[in-house]
Amino acid sequence: MRGDNQMKKLLGLFLALSLIFTAGYTMNSNDYLVTEEDQHEPFHEEHPKGN
Amino acid sequence: MLSIIRWGGGPMRNDIGYRIKYHRESRNMTQSELAEGIISVSYLSKIENGKAEAPEEIINFLCEKLDIKFNSNDMKNLKSICEDWFKALFNQDLEKAHTLYKEIAKNKESITSNSLLNLVEIHILRYFLINNKQCEANLHYKKLRRLSKQFNEKESYYWLKFNGYYWFSLSSYNKALIYFQKAERYLHFTSYEIDEEEYSLYYMIALTASYDKKARIVYEYASKALQYYERKVKLKQAAECHLLLGITFVRNKDFEDAIESFALAQKIADTIGNNDLLATSLQNIGNLYSILNKSNEAIAYYKQSYELRNTTQSKIVPINSLMIEYYKTQDIKKANYWLETGQRVLSEDETPSIYRYELEVYNLLINGIVEKQLEKLVLNEVIPFLDNRGQHHEKVPFLELLANYYFDNRKYKLAAIYFNQALKIKSNL
Numbered sequence: 001m002r003g004d005n006q007m008k009k010l011l012g013l014f015l016a017l018s019l020i021f022t023a024g025y026t027m028n029s030n031d032y033l034v035t036e037e038d039q040h041e042p043f044h045e046e047h048p049k050g051n
Numbered sequence: 052m053l054s055i056i057r058w059g060g061g062p063m064r065n066d067i068g069y070r071i072k073y074h075r076e077s078r079n080m081t082q083s084e085l086a087e088g089i090i091s092v093s094y095l096s097k098i099e100n101g102k103a104e105a106p107e108e109i110i111n112f113l114c115e116k117l118d119i120k121f122n123s124n125d126m127k128n129l130k131s132i133c134e135d136w137f138k139a140l141f142n143q144d145l146e147k148a149h150t151l152y153k154e155i156a157k158n159k160e161s162i163t164s165n166s167l168l169n170l171v172e173i174h175i176l177r178y179f180l181i182n183n184k185q186c187e188a189n190l191h192y193k194k195l196r197r198l199s200k201q202f203n204e205k206e207s208y209y210w211l212k213f214n215g216y217y218w219f220s221l222s223s224y225n226k227a228l229i230y231f232q233k234a235e236r237y238l239h240f241t242s243y244e245i246d247e248e249e250y251s252l253y254y255m256i257a258l259t260a261s262y263d264k265k266a267r268i269v270y271e272y273a274s275k276a277l278q279y280y281e282r283k284v285k286l287k288q289a290a291e292c293h294l295l296l297g298i299t300f301v302r303n304k305d306f307e308d309a310i311e312s313f314a315l316a317q318k319i320a321d322t323i324g325n326n327d328l329l330a331t332s333l334q335n336i337g338n339l340y341s342i343l344n345k346s347n348e349a350i351a352y353y354k355q356s357y358e359l360r361n362t363t364q365s366k367i368v369p370i371n372s373l374m375i376e377y378y379k380t381q382d383i384k385k386a387n388y389w390l391e392t393g394q395r396v397l398s399e400d401e402t403p404s405i406y407r408y409e410l411e412v413y414n415l416l417i418n419g420i421v422e423k424q425l426e427k428l429v430l431n432e433v434i435p436f437l438d439n440r441g442q443h444h445e446k447v448p449f450l451e452l453l454a455n456y457y458f459d460n461r462k463y464k465l466a467a468i469y470f471n472q473a474l475k476i477k478s479n480l
Contacts, residue, residue, distance in 0.1 A: 044341065044372040045298050046334040048291035049327070050219060050258055051143070051251050 067110060069165040072099040074117045085116060119160070129158055133171055134243075140177050141244075141251070152178055169202060173209045180216050192217055208237035212252060215259065222440050224262040231256045250279040254288065257295050264444055269299045290319035290328050294335060301339055309339055330359040334369055341372070346380045363396050367406045370396060374413055387417050405445060408433045412452060420456070429453045447473045 075085050086095040089112045090105075097103035098113075105113075136151035155171060162168045176195060179188035195210065202210055211234035218227035234252060241248045253276040260268035277292035297312030313336045320328035337352030350373060357369035374389035393410045412433065415425050429449050437446050454469035 044334070044338045044368070044375070045301065046331050046338075046368055047258060047261060047298065048294045048331055050216070051254055051288070 067163050068098045068101045068103075068105075070119075070163045071095075071110075071113055071117065074119050074160075075099075078117065080117075085113065089113060089116070129155070129162060130164070130167060133162075133167060137170070137174055138244075140174055140181065141247070143181055145181065148178060148181070166203065166206065169198065169206045170209065172198065173202075173206060173213060176213045177209075177216060180213070180220050185220065188217060188220070204237055204240040205242065208234055208240050211237065212255075215255060219255075219259055222262075222442065224259050225441055228256065228259040228263050228265070228268075231259055246279070250276045250288075253279075254292065257292070261295050261298055264302070266299050266302060269295055273299070286319050286323050287325060287328065290316040290323075290325075290332070293319070294328075294331060297335055301335075301342065306339065306343065310336070313339065326359045327365070330356045330365065330369075333359070334372065337369070337372060337376075341376055341379075346376050349376050363400065366396055367393060371406050371409050371413075374410070378413060378417060383417055386413070390414055390417055403436060405437070405442075408436065408449075412449065416452070425453060425456055443476055443479075447476050450476075 071085075075082070082092050082095050082099075086092045089095075090098075090109055094103065094105075095113075098105045098109075132151055132154055136148060136155055139148040139151060152175075159168075159171065162171065172191075173195060176188060176191050179185075179191055192214075199207075199210055211230050215227045215231035215234060218224075218230060231252060235256070238245075238249055238252065253272045257269045257272035257276060260272065273292045273295040277289055277296070280286075280288040280292060293312045293316040297309045297316065300306070300309035300312060313332055317329060317332035317336070320326075320332055333352045333356035337349045337356060340346075340349035340352060353369045353372045353376065357366060357373070360366045360369070370389055370393040374386050374393060377383075377386035377389060390410060390413055393406070394414075397404075397407055397410065408428075411428055412425070415428065429452070433449050434446055437443065437449075450469045450473040454466045454473065457463070457469065458466035
């Protein structure tokens with residue numbers, strides 16, 4: 001009986017870990033990215049000339 | 052043989068010693084050779100170092116032996132030519148500056164005032180820079196560095212200011228800013244048009260700080276300069292200050308103030324009919340709309356900016372912006388059109404530039420990437436190019452492009468590395 005409980009616990013842990021890994025892998029790729037707003041660098045600004 | 056001496060005395064008198072030393076050394080004569088039969092070596096040494104004033108008769112003999120002439124009237128005339136030349140350089144009147152420079156270069160040896168000669172030498176650096184003679188400027192800069200230890204306060208002001216222009220011309224904005232700010236400490240030693248001098252320096256500090264992404268300095272100095280130029284109704288300069296403030300507002304995501312500043316610059320540029328300034332204003336408004344993800348508006352402004360430009364160098368700015376904006380909206384056909392336009396525009400000029408690298412990177416993105424090409428281009432060429440110029444913040448869009456490319460190809464570890472590098476640079480700004 002005691003062995004059965006341990007087996008159940010191990011199975012539960014295994015299932016939980018599988019779920020975490022599966023969820024991580026199938027998560028929408030954009031969740032990892034920095035936001036769209038952050039990505040925009042004001043790179044094409046243009047300075048006036050020096051004097 | 053020339054031996055005309057008409058000595059008027061006055062402040063220039065002590066400088067004759069330095070000139071005697073200059074001419075003696077340039078003729079490879081020793082002090083004893085020159086002094087022989089005229090005065091003692093120790094007396095000559097004192098004259099040369101400005102520690103003793105020799106009677107006119109002795110100066111006559113020394114000049115005669117050196118085969119030089121000195122005429123105080125010529126000197127006064129030359130001094131006024133030099134001052135006109137300094138003003139022409141300040142006002143960037145290239146034609147006048149060139150004519151006067153030829154006159155000064157012809158008579159440089161006759162300048163007896165050590166201070167005037169130093170000022171001429173210092174302004175020669177500025178002359179080379181505004182004429183885009185970078186090689187001559189590099190050589191002259193080395194010469195001035197050797198001379199700089201003996202500069203007085205007024206000479207130091209111009210030396211530090213032109214030092215700023217020198218590093219600015221090499222896109223080393225951090226160094227340029229340091230020198231411009233050092234020059235500020237000597238501002239009150241300038242002798243004429245002090246206000247003009249002061250606010251022109253403030254504008255350069257603001258402009259350089261803007262390139263160096265130092266928002267607080269831009270805001271402080273551009274605001275001071277703007278107030279002065281508005282008071283004096285110097286519209287072009289006021290519009291330039293509005294542009295600098297606008298760029299700073301955009302970076303701080305204060306878009307309302309940014310659009311207001313750009314609109315003012317645009318209005319002034321339109322009123323005074325200055326197309327360069329108008330094109331720059333429209334480019335910045337386009338950039339602002341691009342950041343706000345309003346691509347249609349951004350494209351319309353970039354196109355207007357493009358239409359106003361005449362030179363290759365300036366056309367490439369809106370061309371690249373249009374290419375990137377169309378790529379962003381996934382209009383690949385139009386992105387490719389602007390890519391090809393950019394390649395044509397830059398085909399005659401092989402100099403590496405940020406715009407050239409941008410075209411190369413987008414060429415890969417638009418026309419397909421062969422294995423590792425993007426990685427090689429960005430890591431082996433673009434990043435070292437920007438590192439060499441100290442333009443670390445400009446690396447961000449390239450690092451993010453690379454990171455996104457890896458991410459799309461499921462190389463998450465590499466994507467994370469480059470996103471992280473980009474973020475580190477951003478957090479340092």
